Amino acid sequence: MTTPPTLLIPRKLAPAVLERARDTYNVVLNEDDHVFTRAELIAACQDVDAVLPCHSEHFNADVIAALPQRLKIIANHSVGVDHVDLAAAKARGIVVTNTPDVLSDATAEIAMLCMLGAARRGSEGDRMVREGRWNFWSPAFMVGRQVTGRRFGVLGMGRVGQITADRARGFGMEIHYHNRTRLSPDKEKGAIFHDTVDSLLAVSDVLSLHCPATPDTTGLINGRTIALMPQGAILVNTARGALVDEDALVAALKSGRLFAAGLDVFRTEPGGNPDLAGLDNVFMLPHIGSATFETRDAMGFRALDNLDSFFGGGTPGDRLV
């Protein structure tokens, strides 16, 4: 019998995923599920053939340089791979995969929650009732923005963006989008294409971010671009905190330039941003876009599919480099 490959799983994955991983691999776990320091991550990778990390494990160029020759594949449990230096991995001959598609529905649901929570003052109302401060009602009380009939701007019309647009259609919203390439009419489904980000921002009553964090998109939402948006617009971010200049966002939320924001992701994670947390017109969640039972299973299985295909001598379906 051949020895199974040794697989490092640095975070606590769904039970069914772990069970399947154990059937095929010699699994090394991080029992208490803490986030490894850089040194711990490097040390934990020394005696393994593969790693199945989350976005919390940062494979920067210096970490990749310290990986052993035997480690051949980083099979991410995420669609976003901004935590991995792909060029460095490629240069070392390390295969990198991700888990697209399987989290699109869950993330689109969270985008809708963020939109509605922001538009209808969800966290403000929840806290008022929960804290026993609800001692008044009037027709003028807690009035928010209705999204029905408004323009929904999608920045990044990939898999998550397209499904989020479908959900927003269900609210009777008019869909606008910007993408590097225009979609075919069957995928566009009547959505209005904008060939520049600025043009999209100018019509987005609700702007929902669905592009990856890259050097080009870092800080895309900033003082200048927020000023292009309609007065009283709503920003939804379920993609990556790096896309937004949070100081500019705080200023726009304080001044009323933006009505509200619904945020699942932040520049600093875990933790978030205390300046945003101090504002009533921010609806916030702790990066749980894909955190459903169904999706966690599907993400883990997809990462294992990629590993199985690699160790079976094939090319993983979600190979990035």
Ligand code: 8YV
């Ligand atoms: C995941 C995500 O929860 O897949 C991504 O890119 O941001 C999240 O949905 C996380 O990355 C799991 O590793």
